Amino acid sequence: MDKLSELPDRLEAERVVVRRYQQGDGKALFALLERNNNREFLHANVEEVASLATVRDAETKVQRHITEWVARERFVMGIWLKSDLNYVGEIWIEPKRWEVPSFELGWFLDQGYQGKGLATEAAKRALGFLFSDLHAHKVIVITRDTNQRSAKLAERLGFTKEGHFRECRAENGIHYGLVYYGLLKTEFSHE
Secondary structure: OOOOOOOOOEEEOOOEEEEEOOOOOHHHHHHHHOOOOHHHHHHOOOHHHHOOOOHHHHHHHHHHHHHHHHHOOOEEEEEEEOOOOOEEEEEEEEEEEOOOOEEEEEEEEOHHHOOOOHHHHHHHHHHHHHHHOOOOOEEEEEEEOOOHHHHHHHHHOOOEEEEEEEEEEEEOOEEEEEEEEEEEHHHOOOO
16 A cells, blocks of 8 residues: 555644645635735745635635645645634645655745744644655755744754755845755654
């Protein structure tokens, strides 16, 4: 039996549930974009989400994520509050090299819920999924050097800064760099 055939599609932490997207979740994704100035915030960090113009666009994206999950090409999950089932963000996992195996981990969180430890909970639970269920040897995080919240979260999770590619990208005439972080299975703490 393929070791990836029976992956959990729901990961629980103390205050959040991280779960694979389901049909109809596009409405919650679009609602997140429309509140708390999230569209502008995500435009600077996760353009592919910020550019969703309608609920239908968001639902199409959700359907793509469902297909990617089934094909084991990418594992994208919503972050939901346990208390009221409110959608507050996203975790994504992209396979980089199955032969290692290594993966990239990324996230975003509604600006109205930042600074409360929810992203830390969700990302830590996703790391448990990566190392236990996907059998990762290494996980990387790549963030813009202007995104201090993501950099601090990676460091809080135990990632080591492995590189900084200065001014390697540009958007609207403004240059920015990318910071690469890595975490090995032997370095991951479940606490």
